[in-house]
Amino acid sequence: MTAAALVATLAGAVLTACGPHTSTSTSAQAAPSAAYPSASAQSPTAPGSASDNPTPSRGVPPSAAYPSVSAQSPTAPGSTSDNPTPSRGVPLTPSHSAPLSPPNSNSTTAPGAAASPGSSVIGKAPGGGPLADPSISRGAAGGGKTVALTFDDGPDPRWTPQILALLAQHHAKATFCEIGPQAQRFPYLTKAIKAAGDRLCDHSVHHNEQQDRMSVDYNTHEIVDAQRDIADAAGAGTKLWYYRAPGGDFTPWIRAIAAQHDLRPLGWSDDANDWRRPGVDGILRNVDQNLRPGAVILMHDGGGDRSQTVQALARLLDQLDAQGYSYGFPVV
Template sequence: MSNALERSTQHGGRSVALTFDDGPDPRWTPQVLALLAQHHAKATFCEIGPNAQRHPELTKSIVAAGDRLCDHSVHHNERQSSMPLDYNVHEIADAQQQISDAAGPGAKLWYYRAPGGDFTPAIRGIAAQHGLRPIGWSDDSDDWKRPGAEGILQNINRHLHPGSIILMHDGGGDRSQSVAALAKLLDQLDAQGYTYSFPAR
């Protein structure tokens, strides 16, 4: 398992990898899943451990849809790298266990994304030791700032290219703008001949 930070898609070519952080959320995650299903699109969901514990049915729905799971820590501490090694081990390993338990037997966790992209070589190493590929992103929607659906789409299009890993959110607050932007984005990507992949492993 490489501990290099992955920023490209598994399948290459004219593909993108949609990623959604901070869920699962009972209001927004089902809406995201419904849109993805309409477009036969796949995505990676970077879940916070306790959210997965609270909503195992959503984590199971993600797996059942053929989407991938990603560990996004226990406490979403964006200054994780300033904390002791033991803290980081627990943030990664405990969330991995919580998400795995929620997903059910046989479900696989593929990746680890540090909150806020706060990666260090040590954090990447812990993830790799737990069988998780560290993933970043190459295209930040900044949807958490809630600039409106059109603003989110403009942010994505500024850096959109074949192989993009696109960062969006399905949890952590009101994600109505994210859902509206996703609907427009999927129409656009389909029209532009993009396919849907996952971050490389």
């Protein structure tokens, strides 16, 4: 199957299975803070954009640590994401019924046309097939009472070492979804994560939660450049296992790009909502709402003040130990 056919098939399947979505979140969207300037995206909105997360939207624009971007290339029309609830801070647009085949590497191919021969955007795998499963992983591997802890937006020199220390105390493993420039800025932390036996995950270059509105070229840059930056920071021979789109902003063709570069799209099933800083008790209540064997728990080690996260994690690990949980990684 060609890469374009793969993506078209994925898009058609999602549209058939999911249909149009509307927001189910009742919480107010968080306003961008001075620490999180919005990206200046001027490309046309992709009709039918919807996020793919099973939990409410987060509304966190790109951090000052991840430089803002100005993208003016045409957006792939017909994008449809695969989460049942809306992306964090990304307004929904009317649904679009046309399946998507991505434009080629110069972002000018007409919607629905096949990628041009030799396109470097999609088609890294021999024969055009994906190297990784393009479906979204939302479960922990290992069976039994296993959970997968995941931490986004780092590494951070203040919070990441504290989280690593807590994990070590409890003999717990985790997956760290890193921002490419952050990994380059603090390579010793990325190396420490690898040395601890934890897994690394690509979390983009700019943490732009409106990636589905951008061109294929833009998305390829966000995924592939971050993958390279994180792997280089961690050292030779490092494998990145997953790609987690900022805000869960997945579309079939974004997932296809990740899979073509051997990255399993990574979602979650249990959102701590610690980025909102609801207090330590609030974070624990959020986790407990969806805590069950096989849960993939979303928390953060970067992107802001994570003191509440660290305190909540200490209590959560005690609780999980007492309840007989073990710690694994998301399904690949």
